[in-house]
Amino acid sequence: MIRPKLLSRFHIHPLLWLVLFLGVLTGSFVEIVIIFCLIFVHEMGHVGMALFFRWRITNVMFWPFGGVMDTEEYFTRSYKEEFLVVLAGPLQHIWLHLLLIQLSSFEVFPAYIIEYALMYNLQLFLFNLLPIYPLDGGRILLLLISCKVPFKKVLGYTVHLSVICIFVCLAIATVNQWLTFHTLLLAGFLFIENRLEWKRKHYVFIRHLMARYNQPQSSGNREIVLTVSPAATVNAVLQSFYKGRYHRMEVVSGSNRLSFVQEEECLHVFFDRKTPYLEMEKVARIGNT
Template sequence: MIKWKGIRWSVHPLFVLVMIGSVMTGYFAELFTLFLIVLVHEIGHVVVARSFDLTVREVKLLPFGGVAEMEDAGSIPAGQDALIAIAGPLQNVWMGLAAWGCGQLGWWDPEWASYVWQANLMIGLFNLLPIYPLDGGKLMQAAFSYGFNYYAMMKWTSRISIALSTLMIGYALSTAFHSDAGIQLNLLVVGLFLLLTNWTYYRNIPYLFVRFLMHRDRVAVRTIARGSLARPIIVNLKQPIIAVVRLLWREQYHLIYLMELEGRIVKVVPEKEIVDRYLTERDPNRAVIELFR
């Protein structure tokens, strides 16, 4: 691991295994090219994130791309998150076109040019699969942020990612029965990695949600700066506080209306009061009205 421009850069153990295998089989040039492609792919993410004044803590390089960890994760607007995600595959577009052009102009050996543009095509398209933490998974998260509250967005992202990772593993295993090539080991390993990552993500949703709540003040600042209207949330007096905070949306600031079953509004509180009470309350299942008596 090295630190450059304030960012920790590391190579994932999965990539290390690929490197060892490539060196042992004599594919060093292909390995070095793959490393450069993945590095430029991740630099694309970092440059766009930095343009939004976001802090990138660490970049982990993987054989099919990488993972850039943002310090501001959870408070980044969905639109910015989508632009950061798509910036990686866009690097593969220009690199692939450049390699193809060099081959057509005779500047590179046609076979080598074909390898480089096909490698970029493979990495770019693979990263667009709607599986977290691939770029396609992050684009899916950004899209879901406009149709679901934050907690539901995380749940659906993890569920879809687990399902698609399982399908990837199943396909890799099924080739043993339909092809003379046997099991697609690379696809199997990547599928297992993505499945494990998303299973861990699913189990850590409660902790990730708390991190989201701890950065809600930034949403308030952006809302006030834009002069945007607060989004109302109407809840029953007896709803547990944990159920109320799970109704918060990613880019919306909320006013919480506490309503009796008869339809009378008892109290209106800004979301900050609800979030602060939740973060300090020992029993998150207490009725929300009990916190404001």
């Protein structure tokens, strides 16, 4: 059951109201309602899994072509949680497909409604798995990249790959004469979203570091030893951190190992001492005092 406080965070974008109104005028209201219901179930998959892991949900917005669940928890939780929350949306289309097939055999609804629902359910499922941020496929791509790339660079790489994929999809649509006003509108929305993510990537990185600081990574996590020079700054070292890993910095000068610095010491210098450009040699001294 959706709690009243959470229900107040559900919103319908004015464009969707406009589309529903136009659906009444053009006689396609039933089809638009079917699309909205499929989108609603998809988003409730995300919401349900997020609530299961006690994520804070700030907003759920429904657009004419999809929905977006806003939360401050992305990039701050474990791989397991983030993968499950992302996958919970597309997985809803599997049982919906099976349900629609059963309904078609019972002839509960007119055949054209079931056929339309099956077609759009499949399209929505495949569309959301495209490797374009912020679609579910783009979020999966981001998580996969973050396994091998320092988190500071992950969002930038994801945005670049998303933009390339948008252009490729537009080219395919043009060649096959699938290009419509709706397609262009959707592509424009995705371009804008990726531009916004590009502009806020530093904020996302700082939020990720803050989450590590408030909930220190377990030293039982897979450990990565980073070899750094004494002159390297804390800020530079933090940009080499990987999501879901515990870091230990080996401060090396030439062939001599000077000291080891734990990641929590770097985060302490960054957030508490507010000296992000302090050299690692001095951080090591602080840790030894």
